[in-house]
Amino acid sequence: MxxxxxxxxxxxxxxxxxxxxxxxxxxxxxxxxxxxxxxxxxxxxxxxxxxxxxxxxxxxRTDVVDGHRCDRGFQLLNPAYAAVRAWVDAPALGLQSFGAGVVAGTDEGRLLLGDPLRATRTLPSTLRHVAPRALDVLPLARWAAPLLRHPAGRHLAHHLTSGGDTDLRTALDRAGVHGLLRRVLDRFLSGVVLDDSTSSAFALLLLRSFLTGVPGLPAQGMxxxxxxxxxxxxxxxxxxxxxxxxxxxxxxxxxxxxxxxxxxxxxxxxxxxxxxxxxxxxxxxxRTRGVVTTWFATDEPVGLRSATEARMLHVDAREVPAGPLVNTAVVSAAAPTYAPEGSHLVQGSALLRRGTAPATDGEIRRHAGLLLGVDTSSWRVVVRHEVEHALPAQPAPLAARRxxxxxxxxxxxxxxxxxxxxxxxxxxxxxxxxxxxxxx
CATH class of the missing domain: 3.50.50.60 (FAD/NAD(P)-binding domain)
Incomplete structure (x- = not known):
């Protein structure tokens, strides 16, 4: 003032x-x-x-380009948020849900990992990939233990920070979380908070919301x-x-x-x-975090292995990522209203980093095609959004009330x-x- x-x-x-x-x-x-x-x-x-x-x-904001609905910076609405349940008429929005899980790109191929309680069709794939890594699950459960102690606590943020909060990377290291599951969690959350790390308490709050609700997109766009x-x-x-x-x-x-x-x-x-x-x-x-999202359209079906996989977010869980994307998705597979009849809409999102040139459309297209395992030669750019101040940074310790x-x-x-x-x-x-x- x-x-x-x-x-x-x-x-x-x-x-x-x-x-x-x-x-x-x-x-x-x-x-x-x-x-x-x-x-x-x-x-x-x-x-x-x-x-x-x-x-x-x-x-x-949502731009409508040639009948395609392209949100400025890929984002989803989680109906499990308490504020959304209280003050938003989610059914009136015609929410179209994504799958409860992710597809992780690895050097061995694409691994489908889903919530076994809500995405039952992913159970065989999830067990096949997680069972050999059972020892990696225990440290992850140790990190997430506060959610078990206060699964629906009204003051969950207070419980998570009362014992001290640290950045997510440090918290996962201390809990002994390593390997594939660590990389999947890291890359998935990077696409949510638009940062390579964040407050561990905030990450747990987000995890709880994803475990209690499946995010989606309104029929007419965000x-x-x-x-x-x-x-x-x-x-x-x-x-x-x-x-x-x-x-x-x-x-x-x-x-x-x-x-x-x-x-x-x-x-x-x-x-x-x-x-x-x-x-x-x-x-x-x-401090803010930015994102660049390129939206692609194609008249050719994006041939994934199953309809379940097509509705998932795809992340790069390689030890060294093969490109700039934090996630990609066939948006029209989960939200058919986002593309006109006969067209298919794909998004790829990468972080905007200060002092570094933004990912090009070509780099985004190549990485998206690799993660989805599809040919991208028929893809055409619908629109590109660079959102410099997409989200405020959420560093540790978490300050949930400023x-x-x-x-x-x-x-x-x-x-x-x-x-x-x-x-x-x-x-x-x-x-x-x-x-x-x-x-x-």
């Missing part, structure tokens, strides 16, 4: 004379901002949501999620309303200014990503204030709304 001072106060006082007024102005129509606005609106407050983009969703949250807000959401300044407006509240005008609010909630939030407030910038209330009537929310996930964004928005209601 602009520091208080004579110049700032003069600017605020002059603009305040012509500014419109509202109880709360929410900056940003991502998941956190939309959840916050809904709670405040239901409480009877006058709320406006200013969104800089041409649609709601923040980083969750953007259908924020659109559902925005629908009850109606005209309160104002698109193409970029905010350039958040500052004091004397004793009467906070002044928000942008090219579309200015508004004076009793309270302002900055619900942008961590980078933009730091530009509007006194918060320190957060400060939201700032001075002078400003509250900040977003996944950078809770956990780097859809769950974290929704919870953060809800928490910010409760803070505002208590304050007012």
């Amino acid at each position: 602009t520091p208080a001072g004579t110049a700032a106060e003069a600017t605020g006082a002059g603009a305040a004379a012509t500014a419109s007024e509202t109880d709360v102005l929410v900056v940003g129509a991502g998941l956190a901002g939309l959840r916050c606005a809904r709670v405040l609106t239901d409480a009877g407050l006058d709320v406006q949501v200013w969104e800089a983009g041409d649609a709601v969703g923040g980083r969750i 953007q259908a999620l924020p659109e559902q949250l925005a629908a009850p807000l109606g005209a309160r959401v104002r698109l193409a309303h970029r905010v350039e300044r958040v500052g004091p407006a004397g004793p009467r509240g906070v002044l928000v200014e942008g090219p579309a005008g200015s508004v004076r609010a009793r309270r302002v909630v900055v619900a942008t990503d961590g980078v933009d939030a730091a530009g509007l407030t006194a918060l320190e910038p957060v 400060r939201q209330a700032l001075d002078s009537g400003v509250v900040v929310c977003g996944d950078h204030r809770d956990t780097a996930s859809i769950q974290g964004a929704l919870v953060s928005g809800d928490r910010a709304a409760r803070t505002v209601l208590t304050d007012l």
